[in-house]
Amino acid sequence: MYSEQVMNHFSSPRNVGIIENADGIGEVGNPVCGDMMTFYIKVEDEKIADVKYKTFGCVAAIAVSSKVSEMTKGKSLEEAKTLTKQAVAESLDGLPKEKMHCSNLGAQALNAAIKNYEDRKSGKPVSTIEAINKETTTVDAECCECQTSNPIEAKFCMNCGEGLGEKKDG
Amino acid sequence: MKNVYMDHASATPVHREVIEAMLPYFHEFFGNPSTVYDMGSKIKGVIEEQRAKVASLIGAKPNQIIFTSSGAEANNLAIKGVVFAKQKKGNHIIISSIEHHSVLNTARFFERMDYEVSLLPVDKQGLVDPDRLANAIRPETIMASIMHANNEIGTIEPVSELAAICRERGVIFHTDAVATVGNIPVNVNELNVDLLSLSGVSLGAPKGIGALYFRDKVRLMPLIHGGIQESGRRGGTENIPAIVGLGKASELASQGLADQMNHVEGLRNLLVAGIHERVDQIVETGHPDRRLPGHASFCAAAIEGEALIFMLNAEGICANTGSACASKALKTSPVLVAIGIPPDLAQGSIVFTLDSSNTVDEVEYVLDKFSFAVEKLRSLSPIWREQKAA
Structure with a gap:
């Protein structure tokens, strides 16, 4: 069902944990939906000096969190912002179709942490949970x-019995 | 690495004796039972012998058994067969809210054809209330279908009581007994049911074979139109090796059932006690007493079931979950929703189903690996920290 890459990141996830006094915190999803990720970043010279996370979710959600942390550690904020769910899924050698939303969640959580950092820096009011998880993911194929x-x-x-055709990813 | 199989609700290994019994019917006695020469009629006789064995396992008469391709087909045949045959009576069907997909989606199929379906709620332990069934029956109610036991939470329903209510009100009663036949004694007369589905999957028979019991005067419209196989109730050349497999497995299942029940119940109690001892914040699902003897089901807080299954899998353990992430539809198990488990807790669902081959050593091994897996996933979980604080 899962690629070796996914299983590898699931069984030994990299960079797990919490950064005390993080410069940015991003949280997306919720346990009711089955996946929730909290990303912490430490920023130096507009670069992600350190990234850690905690994840509640399935094999894919945990592997995605681990991969996102690995892909963005040491990168500039601008570079990290361009991370897409496709890029994450590809570097994990693919994800099952119904798990693509996990990949999306990983990129969202990291972006939320970056946004949180930028908002703090510019003195904007900061909400604890970023509401960028509004983009609903369809998991049904409607006939x-x-x-x-x-x-x-x-x-x-x-x-x-009607053909359902190819669904676009959420 | 050890190999510990504790998912007998999903599949059981085919018994050696069953395989031996099946073998001659692939090559040696391969004929078509609908033919009139000796080989054909001999095989026809073999099918009837198997029918008698399956009937005897559940206290039925041989002519009350229809072989099907699965428990799902038996459930489809029971509901579609009766509803189509009794279209003139009305348009109302009653099922419980914890039925298997093959019952639930069949009822939904009729709902889209302008039939009305009542979904009976269950209590927190998964039991259907007989009074609610009695209240749901209307003059236009054709049938009710309520499972004998639930495969996810292990709860055994008061089927004889429910069936008696339907009998009194002239409503046909079907029960899906896929989870019980072979695990506890099942007798159609004691249960008082009109129709009962069973499957080879939970019996040590091969996959791809099931059966439907139907009481003599129940009219059934066939699902598969064709020749007069199964007395005209199911067309298609019979799957002889599988039928022989189901017959042999039924014969074996009736022997030593009491010993098997004692064995698995002992192991189950050990597993449940061990889990409570080692794992914090975990709830048992289903009924504490009215449950399948080898069935243990839980929901663990702050973790997700699919991840848990894969961690156990890495240690050679097979178990199951009703978590949304493990289902292709990404929906929480309707059974866990029906018994009122909050959606976040339902994510941490885990189900162990044991059989006579499991041992005390295996239970100890599972306890070790399970408590370790829960701990590891909780160390990753952002909500575990909150729960600990609270």
Whole structure:
């Protein structure tokens, strides 16, 4: 089901933990949805000097957190901001379709931490939980014929048999 | 590395004797039972012998058994077969809110065809309240389908009581007994049911075979139209080796059931006690007494079940979870929702199902690895810190 890369990062996740007095903290997701990530960054010369995280979630969520920390440690903030869910998924040698939202969550959590740092620096009011997780991730494939919602992996509607086609990733 | 299999609700190994019994029917006695020459009629006879064995396991008569391709097909045949046959009576179906997908989605199929479906709630231990069933019955109710035991939380429903209510009100009663047949004694007359589904998967028979019991006067519309196989109730050339496998497995299942139940119940109690001793903030799901003897199910706070399963997998342990992340649809198990487990706690679902092959050593091994895995995942979890503080 998962690539070796994913299993490797899951069984020995890198950079786990909390940074006391972090310069930026980003939190996305919530336990009710099944995934939640909290990223902490230490910034020096507009670079990510250190990054740590805590993650509640599945194998993919943990592996993604680990990979995101590895990919962005030492990078400039501008560079880190351009990290996409595709880049994360690719460097993990792919993720199952229904787990792509985990990849998205990782990039979002890091971006939230960067935004939190920038807001603090510019003196903007800072909310503890960034509300950038608004972008809802669709996990159902709705049939265009009968509007029945099907599991995302279904290729044909389980009600009327209509082809469900390729879904774009959330 | 050890190999510890504790997911017998998902599949059971096929018994050696069952494999031996099946083998001649692939190559030596391969004929089509619908043919009239000796080989055909001999095989027809073999099918009838198996039907008698399956019937005997559940206290039924041989002519009350239809072989199907799975428990899911048996559930589909029971509901679609009855509802289509009794369209004139009405448009109302009753099921519980913890049914297997093959019952739930079949009911949903009728809902989209303008039938009405009542989903009976269950209490926190997973039990259906007979009074609620009685209140849900209307003049247009065709049938009710309530499972014998739930495979995720192990709760055994008061089926005979529920069936009696339906019998009195002229409503056909079906029970999905896939989780119970082979694990506890099941008798269709004691249960008082009109239809009952079973599967080879939980019986030490091969996958791809199941059966539906139906009481004599129940009318059933076939799902598969074709020849007169299964007395015209299911077309298609019979899967002889699998039918022989189910017959043999049924024969074996009736022997030594009491010993098996004692064995797995002892192990289960050991597992449950050990987990409570070693793991903090973990709740048992299902009913404490009215439950399958080899079934232990929990929800652990602040962790996610799929990650837990993969950690156990790395130690050679097979177990299951109802976590949303482990389901392809990314939805929390409807069973855990129905028993009122909060969605965040439901993520930490874990299910162990034991059988007679499991040992005390294996339980000890699982306890070690399980408590370690929970600890490790909690050390990664941002919400564990909050829960500890609270």
